[in-house]
Amino acid sequence: MITAESSNITELIQKQRQFFQTGKTKDIAFRIEKLKTLKQAIIDNEKAIVQALHGDLHKPEFETYATEIGVIKEIDYAIKNLHSWTKPKKAEVSLDFFSYSAKICSEPLGVVLIIGPWNYPFNLIIAPLVGAIAAGNCSILKPSEIAPHTSSLLTQMMGKYFEPEFIAVVEGGVEASQKLLAEKFDHIFFTGGTAVGKIVMTAAAKHLTPVTLELGGKSPCIVDADVNLEHTVRRITWGKFINAGQTCVAPDYLLVDKKIKQDLLNGLKKSLTEFYGDHPANSPDYARIISQKHYERLANFLNQGKVIAGGETKPEERYIAPTIIDQVSLTDPVMEEEIFGPILPVIEYTDITEAIALINSKPKPLALYLFTQNKNLQQRVLQETSSGGVCINDTVMHVGVSSLPFGGVGDSGIGSYHGKAGFDTFSHHKSVLRNSFWLDLKWRYAPYKDKLSFLKRLIG
Ligand code: NAD
Numbered sequence: 001m002i003t004a005e006s007s008n009i010t011e012l013i014q015k016q017r018q019f020f021q022t023g024k025t026k027d028i029a030f031r032i033e034k035l036k037t038l039k040q041a042i043i044d045n046e047k048a049i050v051q052a053l054h055g056d057l058h059k060p061e062f063e064t065y066a067t068e069i070g071v072i073k074e075i076d077y078a079i080k081n082l083h084s085w086t087k088p089k090k091a092e093v094s095l096d097f098f099s100y101s102a103k104i105c106s107e108p109l110g111v112v113l114i115i116g117p118w119n120y121p122f123n124l125i126i127a128p129l130v131g132a133i134a135a136g137n138c139s140i141l142k143p144s145e146i147a148p149h150t151s152s153l154l155t156q157m158m159g160k161y162f163e164p165e166f167i168a169v170v171e172g173g174v175e176a177s178q179k180l181l182a183e184k185f186d187h188i189f190f191t192g193g194t195a196v197g198k199i200v201m202t203a204a205a206k207h208l209t210p211v212t213l214e215l216g217g218k219s220p221c222i223v224d225a226d227v228n229l230e231h232t233v234r235r236i237t238w239g240k241f242i243n244a245g246q247t248c249v250a251p252d253y254l255l256v257d258k259k260i261k262q263d264l265l266n267g268l269k270k271s272l273t274e275f276y277g278d279h280p281a282n283s284p285d286y287a288r289i290i291s292q293k294h295y296e297r298l299a300n301f302l303n304q305g306k307v308i309a310g311g312e313t314k315p316e317e318r319y320i321a322p323t324i325i326d327q328v329s330l331t332d333p334v335m336e337e338e339i340f341g342p343i344l345p346v347i348e349y350t351d352i353t354e355a356i357a358l359i360n361s362k363p364k365p366l367a368l369y370l371f372t373q374n375k376n377l378q379q380r381v382l383q384e385t386s387s388g389g390v391c392i393n394d395t396v397m398h399v400g401v402s403s404l405p406f407g408g409v410g411d412s413g414i415g416s417y418h419g420k421a422g423f424d425t426f427s428h429h430k431s432v433l434r435n436s437f438w439l440d441l442k443w444r445y446a447p448y449k450d451k452l453s454f455l456k457r458l459i460g
Pocket of ligand 1: 216
């Protein structure tokens with residue numbers, strides 16, 4: 001295991017730089033082989049991954065397969081498309097450049113740092129790593145110390161399947177993270193909260209290191225009256241309460257058309273019982289809050305508004321029941337902070353203009369959900385709001401589509417990944433222009449006398 005001593009970290013980065021300099025990672029066959037190794041490592045360790053996630057978050061096995069081990073799909077997608085992604089792309093040149101040819105070549109950046117959060121602690125380290133390997137980089141991974149079982153499993157797995165000069169894990173908390181951030185990397189990929197994102201970007205600026213920041217925020221979920229209610233309530237319940245609401249793209253709060261509010265609330269309560277029974281605390285399918293600190297933060301939200309479903313807690317288990325709250329005020333902390341837990345405030349509107357205005361009064365969210373069959377309304381919301389991504393008539397599922405770049409905008413993040421976007425994030429796209437020797441027109445060379453009128457015609 002690599003400890004977070006500064007000297008060890010400096011030495012590790014040096015080793016990775018030396019390895020990168022050998023050029024081995026530029027070989028496409030090498031990258032594909034390593035992606036295959038990564039996939040095999042996950043398959044070989046499925047049981048251990050399930051156990052680690054259960055240890056950290058009491059995560060149900062089904063959810064671990066769906067949202068953590070399922071990252072294998074990203075690996076397969078990268079393997080399938082890598083040849084086409086890495087092929088130099090011909091670029092157009094205009095007629096006045098007629099003796100030239102142009103292309104864009106992708107090259108790896110070098111040694112990259114990937115810092116992960118605790119909520120999907122396996123996936124959110126491995127998914128960016130797929131992009132880093134595909135693009136031909138060496139990587140240092142810093143998993144979240146708040147999910148210690150997964151962090152230690154990642155160290156074991158990477159140590160067993162990869163040479164540290166290619167992929168290494170540095171475990172630890174804020175201190176380890178800060179020691180890493182003091183070093184120069186060629187890219188930093190960070191997933192976490194907005195406050196820490198600012199710290200990461202400040203540290204990166206000292207070395208002019210580019211960053212990708214995958215942050216959070218309050219993702220709204222609009223429910224219009226023109227919906228299939230049965231499907232709507234199931235899809236919202238699932239997206240909100242999977243991983244006990246500790247999902248960066250979980251619907252944070254509902255904005256519902258007053259006309260169907262009562263039906264929606266009844267439907268949500270019914271689907272909660274369908275999913276988790278009368279006592280979700282006894283359900284094997286419901287996770288727990290990651291830490292005491294987060295439990296207390298969330299438990300405080302329960303005093304705001306009126307709890308109309310759930311609300312029970314078991315502090316010793318860090319359990320908070322799936323909870324719906326009505327009659328919250330927009331100035332309550334539950335409506336001002338990212339909730340990141342199993343509490344769903346519901347706000348009604350009489351006109352969609354109010355819902356759009358509320359969304360636009362807040363920082364740009366990571367995701368926006370809209371339930372409606374009304375095509376005009378879909379178009380209007382798309383046009384009048386800004387968010388990292390949008391999912392219409394469903395929740396969270398857009399994250400699983402590898403061809404869609406995933407990332408935030410404004411306070412919810414900078415840059416994106418998944419599929420080709422992940423490859424692009426960890427690549428430099430080098431412009432290459434080539435001239436030949438068969439002709440050398442002199443119109444651009446001094447003396448400029450008598451050449452200006454030709455230039456003007458060329459520009460004009
Ligand atoms: P966090 O920002 O507290 O921690 C993330 C990582 O940063 C951890 O590895 C941690 O060790 C490190 N870190 C913490 N404090 C630091 C400091 N002062 N200096 C340097 N490094 C530091 O985030 P979290 O609590 O693990 O995750 C929750 C947040 O992440 C939520 O806001 C959520 O929305 C967001 N998130 C975003 C995505 C996404 O894909 N956009 C995914 C998951 C979570």
